Amino acid sequence: xxxxxxxxxxxxxxxxxxxxxxxxxxxxxxxxxxxxxxxxxxxxxxxxxxxxxxxxxxxxxxxxxxxxxxxxxxxxxxxxxxxxxxxxxxxxxxxxxxxxxxxxxxxxxxxxxxxxxxxxxxxxxxxxxxxxxxxxxxxxxxxxxxxxxxxxxxxxxxxxxxxxxxxxxxxxxxxxxxxxxxxxxxxxxxxxxxxxxxxxxxxxxxxxxxxxxxxxxxxxxxxxxxxxxxxxxxxxxxxxxxxxxxxxxxxxxxxxxxxxxxxxxxxxxxxxxxxxxxxxxxxxxxxxxxxxxxxxxxxxxxxxxxxx
Numbered sequence: 664x665x666x667x668x669x670x671x672x673x674x675x676x677x678x679x680x681x682x683x684x685x686x687x688x689x690x691x692x693x694x695x696x697x698x699x700x701x702x703x704x705x706x707x708x709x710x711x712x713x714x715x716x717x718x719x720x721x722x723x724x725x726x727x728x729x730x731x732x733x734x735x736x737x738x739x740x741x742x743x744x745x746x747x748x749x750x751x752x753x754x755x756x757x758x759x760x761x762x763x764x765x766x767x768x769x770x771x772x773x774x775x776x777x778x779x780x781x782x783x784x785x786x787x788x789x790x791x792x793x794x795x796x797x798x799x800x801x802x803x804x805x806x807x808x809x810x811x812x813x814x815x816x817x818x819x820x821x822x823x824x825x826x827x828x829x830x831x832x833x834x835x836x837x838x839x840x841x842x843x844x845x846x847x848x849x850x851x852x853x854x855x856x857x858x859x860x861x862x863x864x865x866x867x868x869x870x871x872x873x874x875x876x877x878x879x880x881x882x883x884x885x886x887x888x889x890x891x892x893x894x895x896x897x898x899x900x901x902x903x904x905x906x907x908x909x910x911x912x913x914x915x916x917x918x919x920x921x922x923x924x925x926x927x928x929x930x931x932x933x934x935x936x937x938x939x940x941x942x943x944x945x946x947x948x949x950x951x952x953x954x955x956x957x958x959x960x961x962x963x964x965x966x967x968x969x970x971x
Contacts, residue, residue, distance in 0.1 A: 668787055669778030671765070671948045678781060686776060693733045697746070700784035704748035711739060721747050721756065726790070735780060735790065741800040747789045748782065753888040755955050757789035760883040762949035762959075763855055764791070769941040770851055771934055772844075773878040779950065787950060794878045795868060804869040805877060806834075809862035819861040824849070824900040827865070828920050836873045842921045844876055847931045850912060853895065854935070854966045856886030856959075858904075861897040887958040909970045932970065939967060 667674045669683030684691045699707060708722035725742030726735040735746060750756045761779050768774040777791040795805045809819050811830055828842065835841035845865075852860050859881075866877040886892045894904040901911055913932075917923045946959050 666948065666950075668761070668780070668950060671945070683778060686778070688728050688730050690730050691728065691733065694780065695732075695734045697735060697780055697782040697788060699737075699748075699782060701749040701782055701786045701788070702751075702784075704746070704782065704788060705751065707737060708748070711737075721750060723747055743793050743796050744790050745793060746780070749786050749788070755951055756883065756888065757787050758950040759888065759955070759959075760789050760881075762945055762951060763857070763883045764879070765945050765949075766855065766938075766942045767851055767879055767882050769945065770847070770938045772848060772851065773876075775878045775880070791880065794880075805866055807863045807866040811867070812862060814862050816863065819863050820897055822862055822898050824896070824898050824916060825920055827898070831876075834867050834874055836875065841876050843923055843927050843931070846917050846921055846923060846928075847934070848876075848879060849916070850931065850935065852882065853907065853912065854963060855882070856884040856892075856895075856962045856966070857882060858889075858892055858894050859885045859897050864897075884959055884962065886962055887955060907969070913970075935967070935970070 665674050665676065665678060666672070667678075667680035667683045669686060670680050672680050672682065674680040674683075679694050684694055687694070697704065704724060705722045708724050711724070724737050724746040725739065726737050726744040726746050727742055728734075728744065729736050735744060737746075747757060747760070757779055761777060764774050764777050775792050775794045777789070779787040779789050782788055795803050797803065808822075808827065808830055809815060811834060812822065812826070814821065827845070831841045831845060832838045849860075851857075864881045866880075867874050868877040886895075895907055896904050898904075900907070901915060913928060917928050917931075918925075942963065943960065946956055946963075949956065951959065
């Protein structure tokens with residue numbers, strides 16, 4: 664009995680569920696494998712890197728969905744999907760990112776449509792729909808926090824969590840709402856072992872004259888992919904990057920720095936507690952190996968335990 668890599672529901676002998684296919688495109692009735700192996704996808708990403716507007720450490724390809732041909736087609740421009748193949752340095756990143764993004768959605772965060780697609784070598788690649796595109800090649804104004812603060816890829820870690828508050832205050836149309844959203848995201852990243860949330864992994868988007876935080880992206884448990892992680896966050900908080908206690912997140916960051924009220928903080932923590940059983944279920948249903956599932960659950964339960 665197969666499980667759909669898009670919805671996680673059982674789909675008999677088929678690779679994908681009907682629901683999963685319709686989520687990609689309403690008239691999509693089948694989906695063929697990507698015509699590349701994982702190695703070939705990484706090579707394609709390297710070859711096309713200068714032509715694409717998407718960058719980063721993970722190899723990425725731009726794609727569109729062809730309903731007529733029942734497949735994702737790799738393109739140089741006007742793509743509305745991003746595809747990330749298996750990484751040759753870090754194991755199971757597509758499976759890791761996919762389940763983490765599903766967990767974020769279960770927590771109530773704004774998550775773009777995403778899933779996984781099989782490649783011709785049987786490996787899974789992660790895909791996500793671009794939230795900054797609409798129409799034919801049209802793009803919403805989007806800037807990441809590195810751009811907003813005058814930083815680059817080389818200096819994207821040279822900042823602090825405290826300074827990010829000023830960025831939100833300055834650029835978001837409704838900063839109080841954005842700061843509550845931001846705290847929820849940061850809390851989720853800490854709980855799920857995402858120690859690589861640097862300046863380029865936070866962005867703002869402007870639609871209809873309003874500037875807000877973008878939907879979440881690049882959420883994954885990086886800690887379980889690294890042999891001996893030394894840090895718990897990418898940007899320092901209170902002068903450090905590890906060994907955080909609940910009070911530092913709640914009393915110091917949420918209350919003192921973000922100036923969130925008790926009602927807002929309590930609601931976010933309540934959402935966290937209500938989501939734990941959903942997170943456990945998603946990890947168990949995920950396409951991660953049993954070893955990775957165990958690592959994920961162990962780390963997550965340790966982090967949640969600090970808030971009990």
